[in-house]
Amino acid sequence: MNWLIAQVESPEPGFWGLPHTDAPLLTQGFFWAIVGSLVGMVVVIFFLARVPSNFRRPIAVAFVFLAGMFYVLEWVLPRGKDMSGETVIPFLFGSNYEDAVPVVANLSQIIFGLLLALGILSIFRVHFGRLFRLEKDWFFSFVLLGSMAVMIVFGLMNWSLDQAVAREAITSEQASRTIAAQGFQFVFFDMLQNLDAAMFSLIAFFILSAAYRAFRIKSIEATIMMATALVVLMSFIPIFLAITNWLPADQFVGNFRVDTIGDWILDTINAPALRAIDLGLGLGILAMAIRIMLGLERGVSVD
């Protein structure tokens, strides 16, 4: 059914976009499109701000529904072939669904960019407030804002250096000797990355401590679980693997190799159990998605 011959004409350039060209953007009316979009956005926000509060929720839910439906449609719209034999998914105004995807994707990337800006604004509001009022722990706010500023400055400087190297304005050798590149090397690779690694390595201590204290055999189930865990753990350690490595893998005794037992547990016991969990999880997510799209889930949309 999904592969009906729909005989849809593949639009060129189509409803969803202009053809890709190297011509200057202004000649394509892009400048006015951007200005128009910004003005339109301001107008929409202005009117939304004046909408009575009991109407705001239905508007937000309608947007959520439409946005969610876009992704659902990919799986339910019938597929067809155009005159050239290309697979198309007929969509709005005779266009191809697949042409709409990059447009929506770009829109979504822009929204994500705005969310990042929103996050930065929130950090500024909280931490500048604490810093100016010299509230408790103001020094940490100072460190946070200072680190952020340093990282942004060196990040941007390094990015512009990369652009210069790409334009062949300077060589990468010259770029690496600049203060910008060395500063970025210091704050990003020498500091941030090592702090990142150090933070994550603390987990080893917690795992060791937790395993020692909590992994106690108090029932048959706990015994089975611990035995299984130990065998799987051993199957990832070359020294343990070497103990049974001499057993020929293609003979009956090969079944007693640590790696064979470990693989059997993972492939034969773990895989079906996880499939069952994934199925349940998938159904749960589906139900939750339907509730969110229909505005039934409180606390997610505008309440």
Add this chain to the structure above:
Amino acid sequence: MTNAEETKAESRFWLTLQALDRRWLYLILVLIVSWLVLQPIEAPNVVSTRSEALYDYLSGLDEGDVVLVESNWTNSTRGESRGQFQALMRLLMRKKIKFVITAIADPQAPNIAREVIESIAKEPGSNNYQENVDWVMAGYFPNGENHVMSMVNDVRKELATKGIEDSPVMEGINDLSDMKAIINVTASATILIWYERIRNKAPIGLMCTAVMSAENIPYFVAGQLEGLVIGAKGGFDFETLLAEEFPDTNPEFSEYTNFESGRRYMSPLAFALMLLVLSVVAGNVAMYMLRRGGERS
């Protein structure tokens, strides 16, 4: 010493073993790991069939083929992901397979990937790999779901947002199915998006952290994954396979680097895991002995 005193001393010993101060465990762990990082033990390896499957697939590709490498790791999982990524890069460069690097999990990921690629490109055997000629950096895409969907629908249009669609690497790539593989080196659940959206356009290979292995093995068993490289052991597996294909005993490959982070991190990890096994066993033995002592008295 009387029987009662002996029993008391014995139970004190087991009690101490059962409730050992965790700082002792931490100290032992630090000593073991530090010592083995500085003095690694060269343990023999038994290569996993999952790692071998991915290696064999990539090794069998033709010169000039293009693969997409999604690098979604940062230094927080360096112990596992770095060894995997290094070995993958060595294989691709030695086989002259072109690659596009993207990232969806973390904005830091492209810079970390670039650092590794640039250092490996200078090694003997890496064919002097050049950015924008043999490989290209597409960078970070903030919305993974949309990015993957767009890549599947129109790879050129999606990569045009980063201005790399006309790179020599992209020559002949008009659809995702023109790429020979999608390799996801990841420390988060980014691979799930590909499972959902790939539409069988290209084979997927996964290099993940050990903690993610259990949830991804069903996809390998079902054939949705071409190969699965798990944790530090997976990195060591890839390095072992590189050493088998490019042995340093052969004068042609004598200057090649096959082993690096994968093997170096393997012995500290192995001994840390052994310490974990021992501590679990010790805790349980102590609990059993104390129970038995309680029943006797």
